[in-house]
Amino acid sequence: MTDLRIALALVAALLAAPVPASHAQADDYPARPVRIIVPFGPGGPADVTARQIGSILQESLGQPFVVENRTGAGGVIGTLEVAKAAADGYTLLMMSNTQTANESLVPQRKYELMRDMVPIAPLSYSDLVIVIHPAVPAKTLREFIALAKSRPGKLNYASSGQGTPYHMAGELFKTMAGIDIVHVPYRNSGEARSGVIGGQVQMMIDAVPAMAPNITANQVHALATTGTARSAVLPAVPTAIEAGLPGYEATIWLGLMAPAGTPRPVIDKLNTAVNAAIKQPELQKLWAAQGELPMAMTPEQFDKFLRDDIVKWANVARRFNKAE
DSSP states (O other): OHHHHHHHHHHHHHHHSOOOHHHHHHHHOOSSOEEEEEOSOTTSHHHHHHHHHHHHHHHHHSSOEEEEEOOOGGGHHHHHHHHTSOSSSSEEEEEEHHHHHHHHHOTTOSOOHHHHEEEEEEEEEEEEEEEEOTTSSOSSHHHHHHHHHHSTTTOEEEESSTTSHHHHHHHHHHHHHTOOOEEEEOSSHHHHHHHHHTTSSSEEEEEHHHHHHHHHTTSSEEEEEOSSSOOSSSTTSOBTTTTTOTTOOOEEEEEEEEETTOOHHHHHHHHHHHHHHTTOHHHHHHHHHHTEEEOOOOHHHHHHHHHHHHHHHHHHHHHHHHHO
16 A cells, blocks of 8 residues: 555656646747747748748737848847847748848957757748849840940849848859959948839849849849849849850848747747648638749758858858958
């Protein structure tokens, strides 16, 4: 009987033991609205995608996912806000290859991406498109490169800021084409887009979904897309490789991160919800029409992807710095 009493006491103790906090958090998460900080301006690919994903997550997880734009310093300001936030899953970062490029381009930033943040999941990627103002006397990529070579330092191109995919794609284009064109950084992609449409700058490399309506409206002229195959959205536009720049490739991708220390069960719950969201047929159909394709990974796979991308853009930065 003594053994039986001991056994029953042990069972009672186990049943009465508190559930580990991280598991309790995951079971209850989210219990209040979640913020998605977008460190870029309204209307750009990151902002639009954050709102699309946030709407689906709100439906599947039962709490609002509120998108907040925190622009400035090429994405550094918004990223720092998330890095310093409570590690509880209620403040997330919508990030892109801007953040991985900034690891080598912005040494004075007050955070380190892979130290102060933890990967949740990637979302999507899309090709870029090289466009020029219609007044520029060039109809093809080869003609634009020839024009730039005849006018070193006289032509310029817009981007949404230092370290953004548009900036890095532009610098890679400069070095591979052997041309000298001047980088004009704007505060966000919408302003950069307006700059090339208005003729204040001659060229921009922009996301296909964002720039396609302006191409259709003849506000800009498309020279080439930046993927390895033609865009389904702009099938008449050749790739840069086809248009005379062998080996040139650049994309923009988007993903979600959280502050370091966020409980792993919360990260796993978000990863599962995001991967389910990007599989929804309606969203995939919408993205396909925009030239945006889903990316599905585990947190570990996304971690490796991010570390590899940091190395990739560090190599590109060294390359164009040598060319200056």
